[in-house]
Amino acid sequence: MWRDHLTEIIVFSFLFLLVSVMGFVAARWRAPKDMAHLDEWGLGGRSFGGWITWFLVGGDLYTAYTFVAVPALMFGAGAAGFFAVPYTIVIYPLVFLVLVRLWSVSHRHGFVTPADFVRNRFDSPVLALLIAITGIVATMPYIALQLVGIEAVLKTMGVTGDNALARHLPIIIAFAILAAYTYQSGLRAPALIAFVKDSLIYIVILVAVIYLPYKLGGWGDIFAAADAKFDASPNPNDGILLNGNNQLQYVTLAFGSALALFLYPHSITGVLASRNRDVIKRNMSALPAYSLLLGLIALLGYMAIAAGVKPLPGAKEGTVDSNTVVPLLFDQQFPDWFAGVAYAAIGIGALVPAAIMSIAAANLFTRNIYKEYLKRDASPAQEANVSKITSLVVKVGAVACIVFLDPQFSIDLQLIGGVIILQTLPAVALGLYTRWFHRTGLIVGWAVGMGLGMWMLYQVASPTRKHFGGSAFPLSEFGFDTTKTIYVGIVAVAVNLAVAALVTLVLRAAKVEEGIDGTEPDDYFADEGDPRVTPGTERDADSAREPVA
Protein backbone atom coordinates (compact mmCIF):
# COMPACT_ATOMS: atom_id res chain seq x y z
CA MET A 1 0.00 0.00 0.00
CA TRP A 2 1.52 3.31 -1.04
CA ARG A 3 0.29 5.20 2.09
CA ASP A 4 2.77 3.26 4.23
CA HIS A 5 5.56 4.64 2.11
CA LEU A 6 4.52 8.29 2.08
CA THR A 7 7.80 9.69 3.44
CA GLU A 8 9.78 7.66 0.91
CA ILE A 9 7.55 8.83 -1.93
CA ILE A 10 7.89 12.49 -0.91
CA VAL A 11 11.70 12.34 -0.66
CA PHE A 12 11.91 10.41 -3.94
CA SER A 13 9.64 12.87 -5.77
CA PHE A 14 11.48 15.90 -4.41
CA LEU A 15 14.89 14.68 -5.57
CA PHE A 16 13.44 13.55 -8.88
CA LEU A 17 11.96 17.01 -9.52
CA LEU A 18 15.23 18.65 -8.51
CA VAL A 19 17.21 16.81 -11.16
CA SER A 20 14.50 17.46 -13.74
CA VAL A 21 14.97 21.19 -13.21
CA MET A 22 18.74 20.68 -13.50
CA GLY A 23 18.19 18.84 -16.75
CA PHE A 24 16.48 21.83 -18.32
CA VAL A 25 18.93 24.35 -16.90
CA ALA A 26 21.82 22.28 -18.29
CA ALA A 27 21.30 23.79 -21.74
CA ARG A 28 22.87 26.98 -20.38
CA TRP A 29 25.66 25.24 -18.54
CA ARG A 30 28.98 25.84 -20.30
CA ALA A 31 26.75 27.24 -22.99
CA PRO A 32 28.03 27.04 -26.54
CA LYS A 33 27.71 29.84 -29.08
CA ASP A 34 25.62 27.60 -31.27
CA MET A 35 23.69 24.66 -29.86
CA ALA A 36 22.48 23.66 -33.34
CA HIS A 37 25.45 21.41 -34.03
CA LEU A 38 25.74 17.71 -33.34
CA ASP A 39 29.09 18.26 -31.60
CA GLU A 40 27.31 20.45 -29.07
CA TRP A 41 24.03 18.59 -28.58
CA GLY A 42 25.43 15.11 -28.95
CA LEU A 43 28.92 15.46 -27.46
CA GLY A 44 28.66 18.45 -25.12
CA GLY A 45 31.05 20.42 -27.32
CA ARG A 46 33.79 17.78 -26.85
CA SER A 47 34.91 19.91 -23.92
CA PHE A 48 34.46 17.93 -20.71
CA GLY A 49 37.34 17.91 -18.25
CA GLY A 50 38.44 15.25 -15.78
CA TRP A 51 35.73 15.60 -13.16
CA ILE A 52 32.78 15.90 -15.50
CA THR A 53 34.04 12.95 -17.52
CA TRP A 54 34.44 10.91 -14.36
CA PHE A 55 30.86 11.57 -13.27
CA LEU A 56 29.48 11.25 -16.78
CA VAL A 57 31.20 8.01 -17.79
CA GLY A 58 30.76 6.55 -14.30
CA GLY A 59 27.08 7.43 -14.36
CA ASP A 60 26.88 5.97 -17.84
CA LEU A 61 28.59 2.62 -17.33
CA TYR A 62 27.30 1.78 -13.87
CA THR A 63 23.58 1.95 -14.53
CA ALA A 64 20.54 1.64 -12.30
CA TYR A 65 19.93 -1.76 -13.76
CA THR A 66 23.43 -2.84 -12.77
CA PHE A 67 22.82 -1.62 -9.25
CA VAL A 68 19.58 -3.58 -9.03
CA ALA A 69 20.42 -6.68 -11.07
CA VAL A 70 23.91 -7.48 -9.77
CA PRO A 71 22.84 -7.84 -6.10
CA ALA A 72 19.76 -9.70 -7.35
CA LEU A 73 22.10 -12.15 -9.08
CA MET A 74 24.19 -12.50 -5.92
CA PHE A 75 20.97 -13.07 -3.97
CA GLY A 76 19.96 -15.84 -6.35
CA ALA A 77 23.21 -17.49 -7.45
CA GLY A 78 25.99 -16.29 -5.14
CA ALA A 79 29.62 -15.98 -6.25
CA ALA A 80 28.80 -16.13 -9.97
CA GLY A 81 27.19 -12.68 -9.64
CA PHE A 82 30.48 -11.20 -8.45
CA PHE A 83 31.84 -11.37 -12.03
CA ALA A 84 30.90 -7.68 -12.20
CA VAL A 85 34.01 -6.89 -10.14
CA PRO A 86 36.75 -8.48 -12.29
CA TYR A 87 34.77 -7.30 -15.32
CA THR A 88 35.05 -3.68 -14.25
CA ILE A 89 38.70 -4.10 -13.23
CA VAL A 90 40.09 -5.53 -16.46
CA ILE A 91 38.17 -3.07 -18.63
CA TYR A 92 40.32 -0.04 -17.78
CA PRO A 93 43.82 -1.34 -18.48
CA LEU A 94 42.31 -3.07 -21.51
CA VAL A 95 41.06 0.13 -23.10
CA PHE A 96 43.65 2.51 -21.62
CA LEU A 97 45.49 2.81 -24.94
CA VAL A 98 42.67 1.88 -27.30
CA LEU A 99 40.28 4.67 -26.36
CA VAL A 100 42.83 7.46 -26.59
CA ARG A 101 43.49 6.36 -30.17
CA LEU A 102 39.77 6.45 -30.89
CA TRP A 103 39.51 9.86 -29.25
CA SER A 104 42.40 11.24 -31.30
CA VAL A 105 41.23 10.01 -34.67
CA SER A 106 37.66 11.13 -33.92
CA HIS A 107 38.84 14.49 -32.72
CA ARG A 108 40.81 15.15 -35.87
CA HIS A 109 38.15 13.93 -38.28
CA GLY A 110 35.06 15.05 -36.38
CA PHE A 111 33.71 11.52 -35.92
CA VAL A 112 30.71 11.33 -33.60
CA THR A 113 30.10 7.56 -33.62
CA PRO A 114 32.23 4.42 -33.89
CA ALA A 115 30.58 3.74 -37.23
CA ASP A 116 31.88 7.10 -38.53
CA PHE A 117 35.38 5.85 -37.83
CA VAL A 118 34.81 2.47 -39.47
CA ARG A 119 33.38 4.10 -42.59
CA ASN A 120 36.44 6.24 -42.99
CA ARG A 121 39.02 3.65 -42.02
CA PHE A 122 37.73 0.84 -44.20
CA ASP A 123 36.07 2.95 -46.88
CA SER A 124 32.90 0.90 -46.53
CA PRO A 125 29.44 2.44 -45.92
CA VAL A 126 28.00 -1.08 -45.69
CA LEU A 127 30.28 -2.08 -42.83
CA ALA A 128 29.54 1.26 -41.13
CA LEU A 129 25.80 0.63 -41.52
CA LEU A 130 26.16 -2.81 -39.91
CA ILE A 131 28.11 -1.31 -37.02
CA ALA A 132 25.49 1.42 -36.58
CA ILE A 133 22.57 -1.02 -36.65
CA THR A 134 24.33 -3.35 -34.23
CA GLY A 135 24.88 -0.41 -31.90
CA ILE A 136 21.27 0.74 -32.06
CA VAL A 137 19.85 -2.76 -31.57
CA ALA A 138 22.16 -3.41 -28.62
CA THR A 139 21.38 -0.09 -26.98
CA MET A 140 17.56 -0.09 -27.22
CA PRO A 141 16.88 -2.90 -24.73
CA TYR A 142 19.52 -1.42 -22.45
CA ILE A 143 17.45 1.77 -22.26
CA ALA A 144 14.32 -0.28 -21.58
CA LEU A 145 16.14 -2.04 -18.75
CA GLN A 146 16.77 1.26 -17.00
CA LEU A 147 12.99 1.42 -16.67
CA VAL A 148 13.05 -1.97 -14.99
CA GLY A 149 15.35 -0.39 -12.38
CA ILE A 150 12.89 2.44 -11.70
CA GLU A 151 9.99 0.00 -11.66
CA ALA A 152 11.61 -2.14 -8.98
CA VAL A 153 11.76 0.96 -6.78
CA LEU A 154 8.21 2.08 -7.53
CA LYS A 155 6.88 -1.39 -6.85
CA THR A 156 8.55 -1.45 -3.43
CA MET A 157 7.03 1.92 -2.60
CA GLY A 158 3.64 0.43 -3.39
CA VAL A 159 3.13 2.65 -6.43
CA THR A 160 1.26 0.12 -8.54
CA GLY A 161 -2.07 0.08 -10.33
CA ASP A 162 -4.82 -2.30 -11.29
CA ASN A 163 -4.21 -2.20 -15.03
CA ALA A 164 -1.16 -1.95 -17.21
CA LEU A 165 -1.61 1.77 -17.94
CA ALA A 166 -2.06 2.84 -14.31
CA ARG A 167 0.89 0.73 -13.27
CA HIS A 168 3.16 2.27 -15.85
CA LEU A 169 1.95 5.86 -15.58
CA PRO A 170 4.74 7.04 -13.22
CA ILE A 171 7.34 5.65 -15.58
CA ILE A 172 5.72 7.22 -18.60
CA ILE A 173 5.74 10.59 -16.84
CA ALA A 174 9.36 10.17 -15.71
CA PHE A 175 10.46 9.31 -19.24
CA ALA A 176 8.46 12.16 -20.77
CA ILE A 177 10.34 14.60 -18.53
CA LEU A 178 13.63 12.90 -19.35
CA ALA A 179 12.87 13.06 -23.07
CA ALA A 180 12.02 16.75 -22.87
CA TYR A 181 15.22 17.87 -21.19
CA THR A 182 17.43 15.58 -23.23
CA TYR A 183 15.83 17.09 -26.32
CA GLN A 184 16.64 20.55 -25.09
CA SER A 185 20.02 20.14 -23.41
CA GLY A 186 21.57 17.12 -25.14
CA LEU A 187 24.56 15.49 -23.45
CA ARG A 188 24.88 18.42 -21.02
CA ALA A 189 21.75 17.23 -19.17
CA PRO A 190 23.02 13.80 -18.09
CA ALA A 191 26.48 15.28 -17.44
CA LEU A 192 25.02 17.74 -14.93
CA ILE A 193 22.57 15.26 -13.39
CA ALA A 194 25.34 12.68 -13.01
CA PHE A 195 26.82 14.83 -10.23
CA VAL A 196 23.66 14.42 -8.16
CA LYS A 197 23.14 10.79 -9.09
CA ASP A 198 26.61 9.63 -8.20
CA SER A 199 26.83 11.68 -5.01
CA LEU A 200 23.56 10.12 -3.83
CA ILE A 201 24.72 6.63 -4.73
CA TYR A 202 28.06 7.04 -2.96
CA ILE A 203 26.33 8.30 0.19
CA VAL A 204 23.73 5.53 0.18
CA ILE A 205 26.24 2.76 -0.37
CA LEU A 206 28.74 4.03 2.16
CA VAL A 207 26.00 4.18 4.76
CA ALA A 208 24.69 0.77 3.70
CA VAL A 209 28.02 -1.04 3.95
CA ILE A 210 28.80 0.42 7.36
CA TYR A 211 25.36 0.46 8.95
CA LEU A 212 23.83 -2.77 7.62
CA PRO A 213 26.62 -5.19 8.67
CA TYR A 214 26.45 -3.55 12.10
CA LYS A 215 22.70 -4.25 12.24
CA LEU A 216 22.97 -7.73 10.75
CA GLY A 217 25.71 -9.00 13.07
CA GLY A 218 28.85 -8.39 11.01
CA TRP A 219 30.26 -9.61 7.69
CA GLY A 220 30.99 -13.08 9.07
CA ASP A 221 27.30 -13.60 9.83
CA ILE A 222 26.26 -12.20 6.46
CA PHE A 223 28.49 -14.64 4.56
CA ALA A 224 27.37 -17.47 6.85
CA ALA A 225 23.71 -16.72 6.10
CA ALA A 226 24.42 -16.72 2.36
CA ASP A 227 26.39 -19.95 2.62
CA ALA A 228 23.52 -21.62 4.52
CA LYS A 229 20.99 -20.50 1.88
CA PHE A 230 23.03 -21.88 -1.03
CA ASP A 231 23.78 -25.13 0.81
CA ALA A 232 20.07 -25.68 1.27
CA SER A 233 19.18 -24.93 -2.37
CA PRO A 234 18.99 -27.76 -4.92
CA ASN A 235 20.93 -25.79 -7.57
CA PRO A 236 24.47 -27.29 -7.80
CA ASN A 237 25.99 -24.12 -9.27
CA ASP A 238 25.22 -21.63 -6.54
CA GLY A 239 27.35 -20.97 -3.46
CA ILE A 240 29.60 -18.32 -2.01
CA LEU A 241 32.54 -19.71 -4.02
CA LEU A 242 32.80 -20.86 -7.62
CA ASN A 243 32.90 -24.55 -8.47
CA GLY A 244 34.62 -26.49 -11.23
CA ASN A 245 31.75 -25.96 -13.65
CA ASN A 246 31.32 -22.24 -13.61
CA GLN A 247 34.89 -20.90 -13.29
CA LEU A 248 35.45 -20.76 -17.02
CA GLN A 249 32.09 -19.06 -17.46
CA TYR A 250 33.01 -16.58 -14.71
CA VAL A 251 36.27 -15.43 -16.29
CA THR A 252 35.05 -15.50 -19.89
CA LEU A 253 31.95 -13.55 -18.92
CA ALA A 254 34.07 -10.98 -17.06
CA PHE A 255 36.51 -10.68 -19.97
CA GLY A 256 33.85 -10.69 -22.69
CA SER A 257 31.71 -8.13 -20.88
CA ALA A 258 34.77 -5.92 -20.48
CA LEU A 259 35.50 -6.12 -24.21
CA ALA A 260 31.86 -5.35 -24.96
CA LEU A 261 31.45 -2.46 -22.55
CA PHE A 262 33.48 0.09 -24.43
CA LEU A 263 32.07 -0.96 -27.77
CA TYR A 264 28.62 0.17 -26.65
CA PRO A 265 27.80 3.45 -28.38
CA HIS A 266 26.94 5.20 -25.12
CA SER A 267 30.38 4.50 -23.62
CA ILE A 268 32.06 5.87 -26.71
CA THR A 269 29.84 8.95 -26.60
CA GLY A 270 31.00 9.62 -23.03
CA VAL A 271 34.64 9.19 -24.01
CA LEU A 272 34.48 11.35 -27.15
CA ALA A 273 32.95 14.17 -25.10
CA SER A 274 36.14 14.59 -23.09
CA ARG A 275 38.48 17.45 -23.75
CA ASN A 276 41.79 15.73 -24.40
CA ARG A 277 43.78 12.50 -24.18
CA ASP A 278 44.98 13.16 -20.65
CA VAL A 279 41.41 13.40 -19.36
CA ILE A 280 40.72 9.90 -20.66
CA LYS A 281 43.94 8.39 -19.34
CA ARG A 282 43.47 9.89 -15.91
CA ASN A 283 39.91 8.62 -15.84
CA MET A 284 41.07 5.08 -16.50
CA SER A 285 42.71 5.30 -13.07
CA ALA A 286 39.84 7.12 -11.40
CA LEU A 287 36.82 5.20 -12.74
CA PRO A 288 37.62 2.00 -10.77
CA ALA A 289 36.30 3.88 -7.72
CA TYR A 290 32.93 2.90 -9.16
CA SER A 291 34.04 -0.72 -9.38
CA LEU A 292 34.64 -0.70 -5.65
CA LEU A 293 31.16 0.74 -5.24
CA LEU A 294 29.74 -1.95 -7.49
CA GLY A 295 31.50 -4.68 -5.50
CA LEU A 296 29.96 -3.38 -2.31
CA ILE A 297 26.56 -3.06 -3.97
CA ALA A 298 26.84 -6.67 -5.12
CA LEU A 299 27.23 -7.69 -1.48
CA LEU A 300 23.88 -6.06 -0.72
CA GLY A 301 22.48 -9.27 -2.20
CA TYR A 302 24.00 -11.24 0.66
CA MET A 303 22.84 -8.68 3.19
CA ALA A 304 19.33 -9.20 1.84
CA ILE A 305 19.74 -12.93 2.48
CA ALA A 306 20.94 -12.30 6.02
CA ALA A 307 18.06 -9.89 6.62
CA GLY A 308 15.58 -12.51 5.42
CA VAL A 309 14.23 -10.42 2.51
CA LYS A 310 11.55 -12.13 0.41
CA PRO A 311 11.35 -10.67 -3.12
CA LEU A 312 7.99 -9.32 -4.31
CA PRO A 313 5.94 -11.41 -6.76
CA GLY A 314 6.79 -11.00 -10.45
CA ALA A 315 4.54 -10.08 -13.36
CA LYS A 316 3.41 -13.66 -13.87
CA GLU A 317 1.75 -15.94 -11.31
CA GLY A 318 4.17 -17.96 -9.22
CA THR A 319 7.29 -16.01 -10.19
CA VAL A 320 9.29 -13.62 -8.01
CA ASP A 321 10.83 -10.35 -9.08
CA SER A 322 14.33 -10.71 -7.65
CA ASN A 323 15.13 -7.15 -8.78
CA THR A 324 13.14 -5.95 -5.78
CA VAL A 325 15.52 -7.42 -3.17
CA VAL A 326 17.70 -4.31 -2.81
CA PRO A 327 14.80 -1.83 -2.60
CA LEU A 328 13.13 -4.17 -0.08
CA LEU A 329 16.31 -4.39 1.97
CA PHE A 330 16.48 -0.58 2.14
CA ASP A 331 12.79 -0.38 3.03
CA GLN A 332 13.22 -2.91 5.80
CA GLN A 333 16.47 -1.64 7.32
CA PHE A 334 16.63 2.12 6.79
CA PRO A 335 14.49 4.91 8.24
CA ASP A 336 11.85 6.00 5.72
CA TRP A 337 13.49 9.25 4.72
CA PHE A 338 16.81 7.57 3.98
CA ALA A 339 15.13 4.76 2.06
CA GLY A 340 13.59 7.59 -0.01
CA VAL A 341 17.06 8.97 -0.73
CA ALA A 342 18.26 5.49 -1.71
CA TYR A 343 15.30 5.02 -4.07
CA ALA A 344 15.96 8.40 -5.61
CA ALA A 345 19.57 7.36 -6.17
CA ILE A 346 18.39 4.31 -8.11
CA GLY A 347 15.67 6.22 -9.97
CA ILE A 348 17.98 9.07 -11.00
CA GLY A 349 20.63 6.46 -11.66
CA ALA A 350 18.35 5.20 -14.41
CA LEU A 351 17.93 8.61 -16.02
CA VAL A 352 21.61 9.38 -16.66
CA PRO A 353 22.45 6.27 -18.70
CA ALA A 354 19.04 6.32 -20.39
CA ALA A 355 19.71 9.85 -21.61
CA ILE A 356 23.24 9.07 -22.83
CA MET A 357 22.13 5.84 -24.50
CA SER A 358 19.31 7.56 -26.35
CA ILE A 359 21.72 10.28 -27.47
CA ALA A 360 24.23 7.68 -28.66
CA ALA A 361 21.58 5.73 -30.57
CA ALA A 362 20.27 8.97 -32.08
CA ASN A 363 23.78 9.98 -33.17
CA LEU A 364 24.26 6.61 -34.87
CA PHE A 365 21.00 6.99 -36.77
CA THR A 366 21.79 10.55 -37.77
CA ARG A 367 25.36 10.08 -38.88
CA ASN A 368 25.33 6.61 -40.35
CA ILE A 369 21.81 6.20 -41.70
CA TYR A 370 20.26 9.65 -42.21
CA LYS A 371 23.34 11.45 -43.49
CA GLU A 372 24.73 8.43 -45.30
CA TYR A 373 21.59 7.23 -47.07
CA LEU A 374 18.82 9.82 -46.76
CA LYS A 375 20.35 13.27 -46.98
CA ARG A 376 23.98 13.43 -47.95
CA ASP A 377 24.33 17.20 -47.72
CA ALA A 378 22.74 17.57 -44.28
CA SER A 379 24.10 20.61 -42.46
CA PRO A 380 25.34 20.33 -38.85
CA ALA A 381 22.15 22.08 -37.71
CA GLN A 382 19.99 19.55 -39.56
CA GLU A 383 22.04 16.73 -38.07
CA ALA A 384 21.49 18.07 -34.57
CA ASN A 385 17.77 18.37 -35.26
CA VAL A 386 17.41 14.83 -36.59
CA SER A 387 19.35 13.53 -33.60
CA LYS A 388 17.10 15.36 -31.15
CA ILE A 389 13.96 13.94 -32.73
CA THR A 390 15.45 10.45 -32.96
CA SER A 391 16.30 10.55 -29.26
CA LEU A 392 12.58 11.10 -28.58
CA VAL A 393 11.61 8.19 -30.80
CA VAL A 394 14.13 5.93 -29.09
CA LYS A 395 12.69 6.73 -25.67
CA VAL A 396 9.12 6.16 -26.78
CA GLY A 397 10.27 2.80 -28.11
CA ALA A 398 11.91 1.91 -24.79
CA VAL A 399 8.77 2.79 -22.82
CA ALA A 400 6.64 0.80 -25.28
CA CYS A 401 8.93 -2.22 -24.75
CA ILE A 402 8.26 -2.14 -21.02
CA VAL A 403 4.55 -1.31 -21.17
CA PHE A 404 3.49 -3.69 -23.92
CA LEU A 405 6.00 -6.51 -23.67
CA ASP A 406 7.00 -8.80 -20.86
CA PRO A 407 10.01 -7.14 -19.13
CA GLN A 408 11.71 -10.52 -19.48
CA PHE A 409 11.87 -9.77 -23.21
CA SER A 410 14.04 -6.71 -22.58
CA ILE A 411 16.27 -8.70 -20.27
CA ASP A 412 16.71 -11.34 -22.99
CA LEU A 413 17.45 -8.65 -25.55
CA GLN A 414 20.06 -7.08 -23.31
CA LEU A 415 21.72 -10.45 -22.92
CA ILE A 416 21.78 -10.71 -26.70
CA GLY A 417 22.93 -7.08 -26.86
CA GLY A 418 26.19 -7.84 -25.06
CA VAL A 419 26.92 -10.69 -27.46
CA ILE A 420 26.12 -8.77 -30.63
CA ILE A 421 27.98 -5.59 -29.69
CA LEU A 422 31.07 -7.77 -29.23
CA GLN A 423 30.85 -8.60 -32.91
CA THR A 424 31.90 -5.04 -33.73
CA LEU A 425 35.22 -5.60 -31.98
CA PRO A 426 37.30 -6.55 -35.04
CA ALA A 427 36.22 -3.50 -37.03
CA VAL A 428 36.15 -0.89 -34.26
CA ALA A 429 38.77 -1.88 -31.69
CA LEU A 430 41.24 -3.77 -33.87
CA GLY A 431 40.57 -1.27 -36.65
CA LEU A 432 42.19 1.36 -34.45
CA TYR A 433 45.44 -0.58 -34.64
CA THR A 434 45.47 -2.25 -38.00
CA ARG A 435 43.90 -2.11 -41.39
CA TRP A 436 45.05 -5.62 -42.12
CA PHE A 437 41.51 -7.00 -42.25
CA HIS A 438 39.70 -6.69 -45.56
CA ARG A 439 36.40 -4.82 -45.31
CA THR A 440 34.48 -7.73 -46.83
CA GLY A 441 36.23 -10.10 -44.42
CA LEU A 442 34.98 -7.98 -41.54
CA ILE A 443 31.44 -8.05 -42.91
CA VAL A 444 31.46 -11.84 -43.32
CA GLY A 445 33.04 -12.30 -39.89
CA TRP A 446 30.38 -10.07 -38.35
CA ALA A 447 27.59 -12.07 -39.98
CA VAL A 448 28.99 -15.42 -38.88
CA GLY A 449 29.65 -14.16 -35.33
CA MET A 450 26.11 -12.82 -35.07
CA GLY A 451 24.56 -16.01 -36.36
CA LEU A 452 26.61 -18.24 -34.10
CA GLY A 453 26.01 -16.02 -31.06
CA MET A 454 22.25 -16.10 -31.60
CA TRP A 455 22.16 -19.83 -32.08
CA MET A 456 24.20 -20.43 -28.93
CA LEU A 457 22.01 -18.13 -26.83
CA TYR A 458 18.94 -19.88 -28.18
CA GLN A 459 20.37 -23.23 -27.06
CA VAL A 460 21.01 -22.18 -23.47
CA ALA A 461 18.34 -23.55 -21.16
CA SER A 462 17.71 -22.56 -17.56
CA PRO A 463 15.65 -24.30 -14.86
CA THR A 464 12.65 -22.16 -15.81
CA ARG A 465 13.09 -21.74 -19.58
CA LYS A 466 14.05 -23.80 -22.59
CA HIS A 467 15.75 -21.06 -24.62
CA PHE A 468 17.60 -17.81 -23.89
CA GLY A 469 18.13 -19.05 -20.35
CA GLY A 470 21.39 -17.13 -19.90
CA SER A 471 24.78 -16.66 -21.49
CA ALA A 472 26.53 -19.71 -20.00
CA PHE A 473 26.85 -22.13 -22.90
CA PRO A 474 27.47 -25.77 -21.95
CA LEU A 475 30.60 -27.00 -23.75
CA SER A 476 29.00 -30.44 -24.03
CA GLU A 477 26.88 -28.97 -26.87
CA PHE A 478 30.10 -28.73 -28.91
CA GLY A 479 30.73 -32.42 -28.20
CA PHE A 480 33.21 -31.94 -25.35
CA ASP A 481 32.85 -34.44 -22.53
CA THR A 482 32.51 -31.89 -19.75
CA THR A 483 29.98 -30.04 -17.61
CA LYS A 484 31.87 -26.74 -17.93
CA THR A 485 30.16 -23.71 -19.40
CA ILE A 486 31.58 -20.72 -21.32
CA TYR A 487 30.36 -17.22 -22.13
CA VAL A 488 28.65 -17.18 -25.54
CA GLY A 489 30.09 -13.81 -26.59
CA ILE A 490 33.71 -14.94 -26.34
CA VAL A 491 33.13 -17.94 -28.60
CA ALA A 492 31.17 -15.88 -31.12
CA VAL A 493 33.78 -13.15 -31.37
CA ALA A 494 36.63 -15.67 -31.65
CA VAL A 495 34.89 -17.33 -34.58
CA ASN A 496 34.12 -13.89 -36.02
CA LEU A 497 37.84 -13.03 -35.95
CA ALA A 498 38.89 -16.34 -37.45
CA VAL A 499 36.41 -16.01 -40.31
CA ALA A 500 37.38 -12.38 -40.92
CA ALA A 501 41.05 -13.37 -41.11
CA LEU A 502 40.36 -16.30 -43.45
CA VAL A 503 38.21 -14.27 -45.83
CA THR A 504 40.83 -11.51 -45.77
CA LEU A 505 43.53 -13.95 -46.89
CA VAL A 506 41.33 -15.29 -49.68
CA LEU A 507 40.31 -11.83 -50.92
CA ARG A 508 43.88 -10.62 -50.78
CA ALA A 509 45.04 -13.59 -52.84
CA ALA A 510 42.26 -12.78 -55.32
CA LYS A 511 43.38 -9.12 -55.31
CA VAL A 512 39.93 -7.74 -54.48
CA GLU A 513 39.76 -3.95 -54.12
CA GLU A 514 40.29 -2.84 -50.50
CA GLY A 515 39.24 0.80 -50.63
CA ILE A 516 41.22 3.76 -49.35
CA ASP A 517 42.10 4.40 -45.72
CA GLY A 518 40.75 7.85 -44.85
CA THR A 519 43.00 8.13 -41.81
CA GLU A 520 46.75 8.58 -41.39
CA PRO A 521 49.01 7.00 -38.75
CA ASP A 522 49.49 10.44 -37.28
CA ASP A 523 45.75 10.86 -36.63
CA TYR A 524 45.85 8.35 -33.80
CA PHE A 525 48.03 10.57 -31.66
CA ALA A 526 46.41 13.96 -32.23
CA ASP A 527 45.60 15.86 -29.06
CA GLU A 528 43.72 18.98 -27.98
CA GLY A 529 44.88 22.03 -29.90
CA ASP A 530 45.93 19.97 -32.91
CA PRO A 531 46.15 22.33 -35.86
CA ARG A 532 44.59 19.86 -38.28
CA VAL A 533 41.34 19.20 -36.44
CA THR A 534 38.47 19.13 -38.93
CA PRO A 535 35.24 19.80 -36.99
CA GLY A 536 36.26 23.37 -36.28
CA THR A 537 37.00 24.08 -39.91
CA GLU A 538 33.77 22.43 -40.97
CA ARG A 539 31.81 24.60 -38.63
CA ASP A 540 33.57 27.75 -39.77
CA ALA A 541 32.80 26.86 -43.33
CA ASP A 542 29.14 26.40 -42.45
CA SER A 543 28.73 29.64 -40.57
CA ALA A 544 30.35 31.36 -43.51
CA ARG A 545 28.00 29.68 -45.97
CA GLU A 546 24.75 30.24 -44.15
CA PRO A 547 24.25 33.98 -44.68
CA VAL A 548 24.62 33.43 -48.43
CA ALA A 549 22.11 30.60 -48.65
Add this chain to the structure above:
Amino acid sequence: MAAPEPEAPTTTAPTRAKDHSPWNWLLFIPIVVPLVPVFFNGDSPRVFGFPRFYWLQLAFILLGVGTTTLVYQMTKKRGGH
Protein backbone atom coordinates in the same frame (compact mmCIF):
# COMPACT_ATOMS: atom_id res chain seq x y z
CA MET B 1 63.97 6.77 -12.35
CA ALA B 2 64.48 7.67 -15.96
CA ALA B 3 61.50 6.87 -18.14
CA PRO B 4 62.59 5.00 -21.22
CA GLU B 5 62.56 7.47 -24.07
CA PRO B 6 61.29 6.35 -27.44
CA GLU B 7 63.80 6.98 -30.22
CA ALA B 8 64.26 10.66 -30.90
CA PRO B 9 61.44 11.96 -33.09
CA THR B 10 62.42 12.45 -36.68
CA THR B 11 60.91 15.05 -38.94
CA THR B 12 59.19 12.54 -41.19
CA ALA B 13 57.16 10.89 -38.42
CA PRO B 14 57.05 13.35 -35.55
CA THR B 15 54.45 11.55 -33.46
CA ARG B 16 54.98 8.01 -34.63
CA ALA B 17 56.26 6.67 -31.33
CA LYS B 18 54.06 8.70 -29.00
CA ASP B 19 52.10 5.73 -27.70
CA HIS B 20 55.00 3.31 -27.64
CA SER B 21 56.58 2.61 -24.29
CA PRO B 22 57.77 -0.51 -22.53
CA TRP B 23 55.76 0.68 -19.54
CA ASN B 24 52.59 -0.21 -21.42
CA TRP B 25 53.35 -3.90 -21.00
CA LEU B 26 52.58 -3.50 -17.30
CA LEU B 27 48.93 -3.08 -18.25
CA PHE B 28 48.74 -6.81 -18.86
CA ILE B 29 49.12 -7.52 -15.14
CA PRO B 30 45.73 -6.12 -14.04
CA ILE B 31 44.12 -7.73 -17.11
CA VAL B 32 45.44 -11.22 -16.47
CA VAL B 33 45.57 -11.48 -12.68
CA PRO B 34 41.84 -10.88 -11.98
CA LEU B 35 40.98 -13.56 -14.54
CA VAL B 36 42.81 -16.44 -12.85
CA PRO B 37 40.34 -18.12 -10.44
CA VAL B 38 43.07 -20.10 -8.63
CA PHE B 39 44.19 -16.87 -6.99
CA PHE B 40 40.86 -15.90 -5.51
CA ASN B 41 38.50 -18.86 -5.53
CA GLY B 42 38.92 -19.88 -1.88
CA ASP B 43 37.59 -19.10 1.55
CA SER B 44 40.68 -18.63 3.69
CA PRO B 45 42.24 -16.49 4.85
CA ARG B 46 39.31 -14.33 5.87
CA VAL B 47 39.73 -10.58 6.31
CA PHE B 48 37.10 -8.80 8.43
CA GLY B 49 34.84 -11.79 7.89
CA PHE B 50 35.22 -11.58 4.07
CA PRO B 51 36.22 -14.84 2.39
CA ARG B 52 39.31 -14.50 0.15
CA PHE B 53 37.07 -14.68 -2.94
CA TYR B 54 35.60 -11.29 -2.03
CA TRP B 55 38.37 -9.29 -0.40
CA LEU B 56 41.01 -10.32 -2.88
CA GLN B 57 38.91 -9.42 -5.90
CA LEU B 58 38.11 -6.06 -4.33
CA ALA B 59 41.85 -5.64 -3.71
CA PHE B 60 42.51 -6.26 -7.42
CA ILE B 61 40.80 -2.90 -7.98
CA LEU B 62 43.80 -1.29 -6.28
CA LEU B 63 46.11 -3.31 -8.50
CA GLY B 64 44.30 -1.90 -11.54
CA VAL B 65 44.36 1.67 -10.27
CA GLY B 66 48.02 1.42 -9.28
CA THR B 67 49.08 0.05 -12.64
CA THR B 68 47.16 2.49 -14.83
CA THR B 69 48.36 5.39 -12.68
CA LEU B 70 51.97 4.24 -12.91
CA VAL B 71 51.79 3.77 -16.66
CA TYR B 72 50.13 7.16 -17.10
CA GLN B 73 52.74 8.94 -15.02
CA MET B 74 55.63 7.19 -16.75
CA THR B 75 54.39 7.77 -20.29
CA LYS B 76 52.84 11.22 -20.19
CA LYS B 77 54.36 13.93 -22.28
CA ARG B 78 57.86 14.42 -21.05
CA GLY B 79 59.11 17.97 -20.90
CA GLY B 80 56.19 19.40 -22.83
CA HIS B 81 55.93 19.52 -26.61
